[in-house]
Amino acid sequence: MHSFAYRANALLTFSLTVLALMCAMASVSDNFNSPSPTSQVQVLNINWFQKKPDGDDEVSLTLNISANLQSLFTWNTKQVFVFLEAEYETPKNALNQVSLWDGIIPSKEYAIFGIHTANKYRFIDQGSNLRGKDFNLTLHWHVMPKTGKMSADKIVMTGFKLPDVYR
Amino acid sequence: MDWQGQKLSEQLMQIMLVAFGIIGFITGYALGSFQTMLYVYAAGVVITSLITIPDWPFFNRHPLNWLDASEVEKHPKPQNTNATSKKKASKK
Numbered sequence: 001m002h003s004f005a006y007r008a009n010a011l012l013t014f015s016l017t018v019l020a021l022m023c024a025m026a027s028v029s030d031n032f033n034s035p036s037p038t039s040q041v042q043v044l045n046i047n048w049f050q051k052k053p054d055g056d057d058e059v060s061l062t063l064n065i066s067a068n069l070q071s072l073f074t075w076n077t078k079q080v081f082v083f084l085e086a087e088y089e090t091p092k093n094a095l096n097q098v099s100l101w102d103g104i105i106p107s108k109e110y111a112i113f114g115i116h117t118a119n120k121y122r123f124i125d126q127g128s129n130l131r132g133k134d135f136n137l138t139l140h141w142h143v144m145p146k147t148g149k150m151s152a153d154k155i156v157m158t159g160f161k162l163p164d165v166y167r
Numbered sequence: 168m169d170w171q172g173q174k175l176s177e178q179l180m181q182i183m184l185v186a187f188g189i190i191g192f193i194t195g196y197a198l199g200s201f202q203t204m205l206y207v208y209a210a211g212v213v214i215t216s217l218i219t220i221p222d223w224p225f226f227n228r229h230p231l232n233w234l235d236a237s238e239v240e241k242h243p244k245p246q247n248t249n250a251t252s253k254k255k256a257s258k259k
Contacts, residue, residue: 002173007220011180015212018188022208025192026201075199146201 026076027148033074039067039139039155041084047118049130049167057130059123059162065101065139066114072143073108080105081142086123087156088135098123100137132164172226180219187211 047060065084072080083102090096100119105111140154168176187208195204 002168004220004222007176007180008216010177011184011212011216011219014181015184015215018184019208022188022192022204026195026204029196075196075201 023147027145030074030076030145030148030151033071035071035153037067037069037072037141037153037155039065039069039157041065041137041139041157043137043160044116046163046167049163051128051166052124055128057125057128059130061100061119061123062117063101063119064114064116067112067139069105069111069141070108072141073111074145076145076147078144078146079107080111081144083140085138085140086135086160087138088130088133090125090127090129092127092129096126097138098125130162131166133162135160135162168222168226169229169231171229176219176226180215183215183218184212187215 042064043061044064045062047062049057049059052058063084067082069080069082081102081104084100086098086100088096099121100123101115101117102120103113103115105113136156136158137160138154138156140152142150142152144150188211191204191208191211194207195201
């Protein structure tokens with residue numbers, strides 16, 4: 001440690017190593033959080049239900065999405081990305097997932113929300129299979145940490161059905 | 168800095184940085200603020216660098232006894248003039 005520059009360099013590199021260890025500990029501390037999120041979705045109205053000229057079905061819905069995702073937030077959470085998907089089965093595909101709405105929750109204060117909206121993204125099928133179709137609405141979320149690994153989970157809400165004829 | 172001082176400086180630097188890391192983590196975790204942890208740690212890094220990098224007097228408590236100038240003249244360094252001049256001649 002025989003010169004100013006040598007000591008400065010040693011301090012700088014060691015301080016960064018300690019910082020990396022602190023961030024790793026912060027990431028591990030997230031595992032002690034046991035979240036208990038809740039959510040509810042209602043389809044208030046089927047605005048229209050048509051077959052497009054190219055042959056694919058399209059639906060427009062008005063939804064009421066409410067959720068309490070506060071327990072997902074820890075001191076190491078940067079934001080939570082949440083999105084709503086319609087899931088159903090067709091003869092061609094075992095699972096179809098169509099994203100209807102998404103949003104970013106920047107902090108715990110915004111994690112209790114209720115939103116009354118038309119679907120943000122178009123609900124279009126690959127083909128013409130939606131008449132009388134039973135589908136689930138699943139709320140997915142991705143918890144993005146400040147340091148460490150992203151985690152994701154979901155709540156599945158069943159019991160939704162599309163009309164048998166076009167409107 | 169003398170040798171003991173260098174050792175002290177290195178030990179102090181490592182211990183202080185680890186200590187501020189732990190203090191920062193506990194403070195941030197208790198307050199639920201990642202930013203607090205980073206600020207406490209950054210302050211710790213600055214304090215540590217102010218104590219361990221400059222050549223403070225307390226790092227010089229065990230100075231080395233270099234040979235006095237008057238002693239050097241009494242004990243001249245042995246000279247090998249014949250051997251060195253022979254080597255130079257052969258290189259030419």
